[in-house]
Amino acid sequence: MGAEFSDHETAAMAAALRAARRGHRGANPLVGAALLTADGRTVTGFHAGAGAPHAEVDAIAEARRLGVDLSSSTLFVTLEPCSHRGRTGPCTQAILDAGIPEVVFALPDSHAIASGGGTLLAEAGVRVRSGLGRDESAALNARWRLAVGTSRPFVTAKIAQSLDGRAAAADGTSQWITSAQSREHAHLLRSRVGAIIVGTGTASADNPRLSARDADGRLLASQPLPVVIGVSSLPAASHLARNPKTLHVRTRDVHAALSELDAQGIEHVLVEGGPSLLGSFFAAGVVDEVFCYQAPTILGPGRSSLEGLSISTLAESISLVPDDTAEPAVSRLGPDVLLHFAPAPPAPTFAI
Numbered sequence: 001m002g003a004e005f006s007d008h009e010t011a012a013m014a015a016a017l018r019a020a021r022r023g024h025r026g027a028n029p030l031v032g033a034a035l036l037t038a039d040g041r042t043v044t045g046f047h048a049g050a051g052a053p054h055a056e057v058d059a060i061a062e063a064r065r066l067g068v069d070l071s072s073s074t075l076f077v078t079l080e081p082c083s084h085r086g087r088t089g090p091c092t093q094a095i096l097d098a099g100i101p102e103v104v105f106a107l108p109d110s111h112a113i114a115s116g117g118g119t120l121l122a123e124a125g126v127r128v129r130s131g132l133g134r135d136e137s138a139a140l141n142a143r144w145r146l147a148v149g150t151s152r153p154f155v156t157a158k159i160a161q162s163l164d165g166r167a168a169a170a171d172g173t174s175q176w177i178t179s180a181q182s183r184e185h186a187h188l189l190r191s192r193v194g195a196i197i198v199g200t201g202t203a204s205a206d207n208p209r210l211s212a213r214d215a216d217g218r219l220l221a222s223q224p225l226p227v228v229i230g231v232s233s234l235p236a237a238s239h240l241a242r243n244p245k246t247l248h249v250r251t252r253d254v255h256a257a258l259s260e261l262d263a264q265g266i267e268h269v270l271v272e273g274g275p276s277l278l279g280s281f282f283a284a285g286v287v288d289e290v291f292c293y294q295a296p297t298i299l300g301p302g303r304s305s306l307e308g309l310s311i312s313t314l315a316e317s318i319s320l321v322p323d324d325t326a327e328p329a330v331s332r333l334g335p336d337v338l339l340h341f342a343p344a345p346p347a348p349t350f351a352i
Helices: 007-020 055-065 091-098 117-123 134-140 142-149 180-191 200-206 254-263 275-283
Strands: 032-036 042-046 074-077 102-105 127-130 154-161 166-169 195-199 225-229 247-249 268-273 289-294 302-304 320-322 330-333 336-343
Touching: 007 032, 007 042, 007 055, 007 074, 007 102, 007 134, 032 055, 042 055, 055 074, 055 091, 091 117, 102 117, 117 127, 134 142, 142 154, 154 166, 154 180, 154 275, 180 289, 180 330, 180 336, 195 200, 195 275, 200 225, 200 275, 225 254, 247 254, 254 275, 268 275
Parallel strands: 074 102, 102 127, 154 268, 154 289, 195 225, 195 268, 225 247
Antiparallel strands: 032 042, 032 074, 166 302, 289 336, 320 336, 330 336
């Protein structure tokens, strides 16, 4: 820490940070990597999501494709290279196998099972430095670090609403407020999470399957675990009651529910509703990411898309900030507008 870095090195880490933002948030942190070659070129890679090659491996593969001499290159990574085998192999071994002589990482990995890669590389003879881009990397993954630090899954909230913030009309009808394009995007989002959560009220009223499907209704390759939170029993004939994979967490306590899901090994959840359940997650301060599908429709009297928040004055409002990772913070889906936002990140903390 505290080492001086050249302009070329600073630019390489900036490229790694830009590459990191191409990934999807969720069970894993956003990580980018950049190889700075002997002749000053930069080759980048990033981690696209759970099960995809890690950023270091992605950058190494691209460098090999371009014929880069890895033995005279420096690798810049926004997070300490992992030293364990999960869905993919350890990045430390990939770095050693590539013969890369020097690694610079922004932050140590706060995840206990993945940390220690910097020490392992140094013991293997690689020159290792850290601290460059520390603040930027910490801000990028502040919510992920908070989730990991509190032993709970990363929480993505999905809101589908009219222009005046309604999830249903006064008579309860809600299918469909948003467009087919929005629903297709939402199903892709479902396929990226470990579990999808609804409350018992929504499970009973809408009889959902909580599966991830394509535009033609076919099941996607990756399916989330269907989860229902609440103390009421599900109708025996409902899709979720008849699905043996459905997990019914019989509590109204959000923290208790997340603890149970964490114990089940679930690292990323999508909360879809209803409005009371969504409100309880926001009230508990555990929402890490928000996808809001806004339809150009006004419903007037009807059910609010968020309920149960005890906010009585502007000073008590929940502040959100735009999130332009993987896709723009504001984009069009047919006639709808998709807003990708996140709670304002907590102040960064660093291990000593």
